[in-house]
Structure formats: C-alpha cells, structure tokens
Amino acid sequence: MSQVTSAHGNAGGDRDGSGLPPVPSIPLADDLALAAASDHSIGALVKDATTHLSTLVRAEVELAKSEVTGEIKKGLRGSIFFIIALVVLLYSSFFLFFALAELLADVGLVRSAAFGIVFAAMLLFAGLFGFLGYRKVKAIRAPKRTIDTMRDNAAVLSRRGEHSD
Template sequence: MTDPIPPEEKAATTSIGDLLSGVTQDLSTLFRQEVELAKAELTESAKKAGRGAGMFGGAGLTALFALLFLSIAAWWGLGYLLNNALSAVVVAVVYGIVALILFLRGKKELKQIDGAPKTVDSLKKIPESVKPGGHA
C-alpha cells in the first residue's frame, strides 16, 4: 500500500506549525513509552531485590544462631581452663573488640561518601528550555 501523497510534496505543503506539532507529539509519545518501560523494568528488579533481601535476612538470622552457639561453646570450653565467669568475660571482650573494629571501619567508609558529583554536574549542563517547567 502506497501513500497517495509523495513525501516531498507533503513536506512542501505542510506548515512549520504542523511539523512542530507532529515532532512534539512524537517526542511526548516516546517519553511516555520510555517511562513505561522504566517502570516495568524497575518493578521486576524490585521484586528480585526483595526476594534476594529476604534470602539475605534468612542467612543473617541463621548466621546469628550459629554465632550464638559457637559463643556458648567457646565460653564453655574456656570454662574448663578458667572459671565460668571469667571465660564469659573473655568471650564478651573479644566481641567488644570486633564490634569496635567494625564500627571504626564503617565510620571511615561513611566519611568517604561523596554522593553523585558527576550526575549533579551533568544536570547543571542541561539547558533551561529542556528542564520541566523551563521556558523556550
């Protein structure tokens, strides 16, 4: 099936306003389609992330129970060398040292966060006419 009006003739007879209107409508449709695609992809990714987070939560809880029983075994084992009260203090001090090391490392990592400087710089370069609410 062929178009009854050749493209050259159609371009010559169409006003600039109609051409701009068509381009604007096409851009609007493109943006809507891209947003819908992004929503669909992010929804699927969020579902997968939720399942993965649940698995990590289960693994963390199981590891906590393993650590608890390992701690009881260490306390009990040290109780044969020392008395039970002193062996409990030794195990608690070891955990305190580990907690302090993890805290200090975490604090150091948080101080190194610098956000998204490249994105901020890139957004500053967008012309005002393209930004939402901008004027041409």
C-alpha cells in the first residue's frame, strides 16, 4: 500500500485554508491492489484490512487532535479579552475599596481604622478564595479510566502480535 500523506495531496496541509496538518488516508482504489487481488490469500487480505483499519484509526485520531488544537487556539485568543477585562476589573476594585473605607470614615470611624478594616476584609477574602482554589487544584487527578483502557488495548494488541502463522 502506498502511503498517502493527505486527502488533499498537499504536503503543507494548508491549500484549503484550514491550517490543519496533513493526515494519513486510505486510497479509495489502488490499481496494483486491484490487479493482484486474485493472487492474495486470506492472510494477505486480513493483513491489508488490518493495515487499512490501523491507518483509518490513526487518521481519525490525527483529525481529532488537529480539530481540538484549532479550537483550543481559538479559545486562547478569545480568552485574551477576558484577561484584559479581569485586569481592568481588578484595577477598578481599588476605587471600590477606597470608597468603602471613606464610607466607614463618614459613619464615624477614625479614617485609619476604616482603611484598616477594609484592608483586613480584603485579606480575609483573598485567603478564603486562595484556600478554595487550592482545594480545587488539589482535587485534580490523572484520567485513570483512560489510562487503564489504553493499557488494556496495548496488552490486547501486543498479545495479538505474538501468535505465529
């Protein structure tokens, strides 16, 4: 079987403007294979089917990877705007806390005590959200089921190759 590097026949993989890398594909008709089809044994046909299936699975995985990579890049580009908005919000929060301290001072507290209370409240909230974030990050685990199934698949495929004809 001849290796086709792209369904578009393009080494760069960008002729259609998708920006996706070339993926292996199975030719729909192979003239040499059709001419020699009558000469193949069952074992050779099974070998060809296995090779085509393997190429098909690899092509599907490569396609999924390239699509997911493209979507992640779009998401990252879009998240830049959220990051900018968050930075502006954080800088704006300074004025909120300043106004809160001035409000406490107007209520009758000494100005330095009002600012101290606002500062202590900010530290308390920062500590609380830091703790919650730590708990969430600590809860991240490896994809155990995926790892187990991949090990099982590898074991089955390696045992399949040990049989002799």
